[in-house]
Amino acid sequence: MKSWQTVRAEALARIRSGAWPPGETIPREADLAEEFGCARATMNRAMQSLADEGYLDRRRKGGTRVAAMPVRKAVFEIPVIRQQVEQRRSTHAYRLVTDRLTTPPEAVCAALKFGSRMQLRRVTALHLADGKPFCVEDRWLNPAFAPPGEADFAEVSANEWLVRHVTYSTGTLAFYARPANAALVRLLKCAHGASLFAIDRTTFDAGTPITSVTLTYAPGYRMETLM
């Protein structure tokens, strides 16, 4: 009795080895099930999994074919900064820099889809790894969601507070490179104009704008993953 995972692995091996070349239509589920010695449901589960990951294109009546030009997908895990530091076996420290209500720039209003230029809570903080600057957190928060009274970021970072209070959210994410400005130079202790890796993230919870944050990492930071 073969598990669908086994069947999946065998099928993937055929794709990788070229036994099923890109663009080629492969036999129908029912026939493959017989060949692999399993039920059609099992075959279906395996092929569906491969299709989900972009290895196969499947169409009703049209049959299944190996993707000719698969869109490579890279999956990055975006952990909480403290965990990220601790995973590197470093000691995490955190320093709140500013926390006040301010009128945000146009770009932030647009990202959060706030029509009027209402005042938002701006929180900036520095994360350290083994005492050295690791990452600057520059955040705009919807004050209705996280009022200064309820959410105090002196000890627990906004980054972590949010993960606990708005666990499952949607939003956008962007990676880019930016030069160090005066504020970043001061916090990260890097050269002016240094190339820094940055992440912009905007978060909504059931349509309500929650926060827009820019995380800027110290020089040399790399975001890595396997394919």
Added chain:
Amino acid sequence: MKSWQTVRAEALARIRSGAWPPGETIPREADLAEEFGCARATMNRAMQSLADEGYLDRRRKGGTRVAAMPVRKAVFEIPVIRQQVEQRRSTHAYRLVTDRLTTPPEAVCAALKFGSRMQLRRVTALHLADGKPFCVEDRWLNPAFAPPGEADFAEVSANEWLVRHVTYSTGTLAFYARPANAALVRLLKCAHGASLFAIDRTTFDAGTPITSVTLTYAPGYRMETLM
């Protein structure tokens, strides 16, 4: 009759709304199936899908609980550069800069797991969008895999050639920021030291080292995705 996708959506709604709070153990499959009005197999398919994406933690006998601190996952699509340019409704152009056998630096040998410092094929090229520099491709190739005779990169970029010839591969991927050096300044026509977004990718096919490439994008480039 509910599809597992429908059931999945309903369950996800409960998680997002907080009806099933983070850390909480939810009822067993059999009971949920009854509540949702479907068979256990259907419930299982739905919950398994949610567990795959990190929303749930499931253990035999232990039951299913909502992930307390989910690791956020971001999925990026890594397209062929030409497609990437064309998706932005720009015209893609390509210019081969160099193509010769050279001894690679230590770092490249290490990434490709080449013991001896054998000569590799180095290919550098420039990709343009609407005539403007878009991305510099700096690649080291295993000459045994892509000999100069068979693989000519004057017209078709190595990027594209490889997608066609080694479709399903494994490897590593890293995103980072780097300053523009002299070579990049010349090709991308940017300021010296400008902050540039870069991708390192090393590719293996069934254990054989294929290629290691650095893609450096023109200033202002952002790698975006939805969560």
Added chain:
DNA sequence: CGTCGTATTAAGTATAGACATATTTTTGGA
């Protein structure tokens, strides 16, 4: 010669029942 409806096909899915497997809990001894 086109085009509209129908038959056919292959994937998508649902279900009940059975068994497998990993843990936890309980129980029975030393």
Added chain:
DNA sequence: TCCAAAAATATGTCTATACTTAATACGACG
């Protein structure tokens, strides 16, 4: 009291069968 063996339990999976749905092929008809 403590530990090992056994029972209980929730998820993991397979199977056979039946039905649904989307897309294609094809033939009748204007």
